[in-house]
Amino acid sequence: MKTLAFEIIGSVLIIRGSANDRILKEFAEEKMKKHPYIQTVMLQTTKIQGQERIRKLKFLTGDRNFETIHREHGNQYLLNPLDTFFSPRLSFERMRIASLVKENEVVLNFFAGVGPFSITIAKKQKNCLIHSIEINEKACNYMRKNIELNNCEDNIIVYCGDAFDIVPYRFLNSADRVLLPLPLESKSSLPLAIECLKEGKGTIHWQITDHLSSKNIDLNDVTTSIERIFARESVSFGYSISEYRIIRWIAPHIAHIAIDIEL
């Protein structure tokens, strides 16, 4: 049988790649047999695109109710993959960051989606406050529901709108930790994130995509990118990189990378 790429979000199987109808049907049947909780099968017909990071999906078979609950690290996320971004492949990264958050921290999440980073943090570190911003109204509504679903109302405050509008008038000099889970805006969001750190000190979880010639990240390339941005924006803070890792491969030589920057 032809191997196709796929992911499962809640009860929705999303197949990626091109194949004829017979192969897609066989693939879907095999996966539904192996994972009986799959109710809906969709084919991804575009890349994840646009500011809201949504992909087009074509219905193939099963239930036409596309809203689903995805379970991860004991938390639940209600979402519709047709309207919102969600990737199970970020699961490890969410728990990695949540494990770093200390008591009484103020965390600022610029690009919160349906809330998985913020909720994972809130469930792991009960004594912290997370400001969670999201521009996609539908994702924002799901985030509100997910906060309720996971009982984190005391820890997470939602802001529906553009982080580049909201942050400058609300969050300068206010956070211990800033999350930037949107490689598309990595260059523009980093200078603003620095301004949000309390007295210029704290941690920024920066995500980028980069072309890598080998399987490893070249730290010199990362520091060159950071220093270019700092020079362009006249940022003069000292910094160090406490961690860097490949989150996932997007294409054979293109990696989605996490970098923890300490200031």
Ligand SMILES: C[S@@+](CC[C@H](N)C(=O)[O-])C[C@H]1O[C@@H](n2cnc3c(N)ncnc32)[C@H](O)[C@@H]1O
């Ligand atoms: C790559 S997704 C990550 C979402 C979430 N952190 C997750 O892991 O599921 C980026 C999110 O940022 C949102 N977004 C894009 N530009 C934004 C902006 N300027 N302000 C706030 N949110 C934005 C998108 O709608 C999308 O939900």
